[in-house]
Amino acid sequence: MPAVVNPAAVRRWLDEFTRLIEAHAAELTELDAAIGDADHGTNLQRGTTAVREALAGLDSETGVGPLLKTTAMTLISKVGGASGPLYGTLFLRMSTAAGDSAALDGAGFATMFRAGVEGVAARGKAVLGDKTMYDALAPACDALDAALAAGSDLSAALDSAAAAAAQGRDFVTPLVARKGRASYLGQRSADHQDPGATSAVLLIQAAATALGSPAN
């Protein structure tokens, strides 16, 4: 499989993520209003806008690892709340995993992505079914691995990862939240879609759009 995840692809990914967050900011905040504090869209939009600026300020030679590290540090510095450290940790662990590789192939991307998602679980102490972004991210990891193992290319594998993420997001909608602000609502958090799981799906959809195509 060709090494498709080069710096330009990473930039396309983050660009697309920024675009999706912008397009869905109101919806994310709306979801957070129902079971949280009405800021998830605002938080992420502030963060991704800052990421766009930060990446624009980086040399075009900047490698995958450093791009992801700047993304991580920018999110940590700008987002705040629960999602700031969580998405920040996701990108920080990915950056560490990427090291100084010039580009990654599908398997390399999958390994890196899993490292990031494990970071989210470690930072947030969430387990499956707690109704958090982890419930979208973890199934995506598994689907990605499975599809690659079955011989799919990264494009197809990310498509099934995105589908799995969306399924994970929807699977926990009827559940009672056990982490984050939504957990304060107890029973009343049931039957509401989790905002963080929703934005996590957008992150993977952005990857499917931006990283799938080898045309870079």
Place this chain on the structure above:
Amino acid sequence: MPAVVNPAAVRRWLDEFTRLIEAHAAELTELDAAIGDADHGTNLQRGTTAVREALAGLDSETGVGPLLKTTAMTLISKVGGASGPLYGTLFLRMSTAAGDSAALDGAGFATMFRAGVEGVAARGKAVLGDKTMYDALAPACDALDAALAAGSDLSAALDSAAAAAAQGRDFVTPLVARKGRASYLGQRSADHQDPGATSAVLLIQAAATALGSPAN
């Protein structure tokens, strides 16, 4: 003319006034909400209810002057705001004018009432056209005197006094208030009926109902 205004008649007057205030309390407060502070009905209702109790506690032998004095002191002690001292002064001056007469005839009542109304003007420093209760009270005095002079009995004279009071009240509705809270509104106080003038009309209507009939 027979001396119709005896202690029983005074009690009937105040009873009827209490009843009218109770029936119109919401309307008075509504009028006050538009150009004042939404309490005129509440204020007077608190006062007249207390007057009813205070008078009930007095000996059935109590004379006109003492009945009016208790009314005055009760209103001063219970109403507060602008209308408390004003109505209080009205009754205090009437009580002084009544002295220890056992009962008053029509002319005696008119003299006493004018003393009360002059007390209102002195206390409130209001002149005609300032858009206050004085704009209902002063024309009522004049109409009362005129009717008695023309030979009407007290019943008929109080009817024309009540009509004159209502006319005075309506006459100042289009004007800009120059006294009391309504004056703070400047131009915006125009075209609103004055709450105090409205309650003053009720006071005279109560007199017409209660004092007019010699049957006591």
Place this chain on the structure above:
Amino acid sequence: MKKLINDPAAVVTESLRGLAAAHPELRVELDQRIVVRGDAPVAGKVGLVSGGGSGHEPLHAGFVGAGMLDAACAGEMFTSPVPDQVIAATAAVDGGAGVLYIVKNYTGDVMNFELAAELAAAEGVQVESVIVDDDVAVQDSTWTAGRRGVGLTVLLEKIVGAAAEQGADLAACAELARRIVANGRSMGAALTSCTVPAVGKPTFDLPDGEMELGVGIHGEPGRERVPLASAHEVARLLVEPILADLAFTNNEGTSDEGSGEDGVICFVNGLGATPLIELYLMYGEIADLLAAAGVSIARSLVGPYITSLDMAGCSVTLLRADPEILELWDAPVNTPALRWGM
């Protein structure tokens, strides 16, 4: 109407009951509805008595204590106290040096305190009254009820309270109070009406996108209804009429040109339902406007100190300071709502 109350008719008494429980250092007479300094009467000290309609808390009861008021009379909601209350308060605080009544300029307040003063004088108590009328929203005229007393009352009670505490006599306290009245001005704006408990609905309707300019503190509508504006613009609408009404800069001197010699005390007040984050934001805007106008701020006060029940909005009060006023402002005070230095 959504309020943390029981019976709308009992709000004033029940709130005083809570004040008594929270502040055992005060004497709260629930029958008379007066709140008195625990150590009153202070022998030889001028007694300061104020009061007014309820619904403006912490004014006045929240300002009873050392260095401020000796007693406060709580009237019915938005209704001046009755003379009986004022007389009871007078008796409670008269330490032999006379009593000063601090009266906000409303017809009802003025007449009820006037009646009380007549009665107290008849009892042989030396009484002086000062009428506070600082609201520039109202046209001043001898033919009308004149200007309302609003935010300046808070500053006056603090400053004259300090003077009385330091031993100023009745004439000096009254003169200082009148000097403060002459040198202070206020202006307010409301974003929402308030709701009087006994009425149960807002006193006036104020649609989205509109505000009332030049409101008082009794839920009465303002002088003018204008489109809802930015904080920056609201600050301008409040500060400009104040500066137009009284010169807050001192151009006589040559060295210090363009700025009042001792600056002003700038008080940004919340009307009851406006959160502090907005009040501080407004303070920033007002400070900018004053700086641009050459008015220097010597002291500031930001918070809900004279309110109109649950009205959203704010008012601005400026008081020309002088060294004496600043020293008295800084003097220790210990009341439920204003406390420092002790």
Place this chain on the structure above:
Amino acid sequence: MKKLINDPAAVVTESLRGLAAAHPELRVELDQRIVVRGDAPVAGKVGLVSGGGSGHEPLHAGFVGAGMLDAACAGEMFTSPVPDQVIAATAAVDGGAGVLYIVKNYTGDVMNFELAAELAAAEGVQVESVIVDDDVAVQDSTWTAGRRGVGLTVLLEKIVGAAAEQGADLAACAELARRIVANGRSMGAALTSCTVPAVGKPTFDLPDGEMELGVGIHGEPGRERVPLASAHEVARLLVEPILADLAFTNNEGTSDEGSGEDGVICFVNGLGATPLIELYLMYGEIADLLAAAGVSIARSLVGPYITSLDMAGCSVTLLRADPEILELWDAPVNTPALRWGM
């Protein structure tokens, strides 16, 4: 939405700007959005740093000053501060005796302060963190995010602030803070939602005749929606779960049976748009309930100290007192929002 603001996105910064103008004795760094005691770092004193989302004013910036916090970090509206802010605050207040982070128990706050603590430790600063989680509305469990930190934070910052000012070392400050957390509980109710400026409409709809029981301070709905009740009933709904959660009476003794040895500090807090007249009325109801339950009140605090923007409602916090806690509570404090003894 009716607010005294300019740009919804700029509210936090513009309000801090006003705070800086009104309180020149504080150092306000607008870029980092941190508020620091003017004389920080105080050599040899433990530095107290807190912070959290904005919208809870006066918490935390209003509690910066002698005898309380050394620095506060203001996050975006209802969003925890970021580690950069905490690190900047840590650097500004580290006087060599270490720094204590006071963190309300919200996932975001905990994680951001945790990240900052890791980074500060890497820089060689001694850091301890204490998590405040006093809200009995939330079921406590190791499987969930746990209880929220609400009103107790105010009391803790005052008391630990006094200890730090008196020279307690970092371990002692942290231990005292944990003791306070173990001994304090809170519960709140909302009559209206708040409106986040950037959102522009109420976070939730709360029809006339209904209230939210067990709300936090971020406009999140409560545990339960119940019919709007009288103040008397609301007091019961707030006090009972607190008393059920922790024993506030001390039945071990024989002489003093039925009452906690040193009583409690009772804090009745307004959520932002509730006027003081209602808070004192609630205090009266709460004091009655506590008396009936045999809990004696040693100290009280009534007012809007930890708010949720323009939410109407209140919360109750009880803290079991002991002589040390009471002495530290009474110790001098000089901050914009809490001041006495200096």
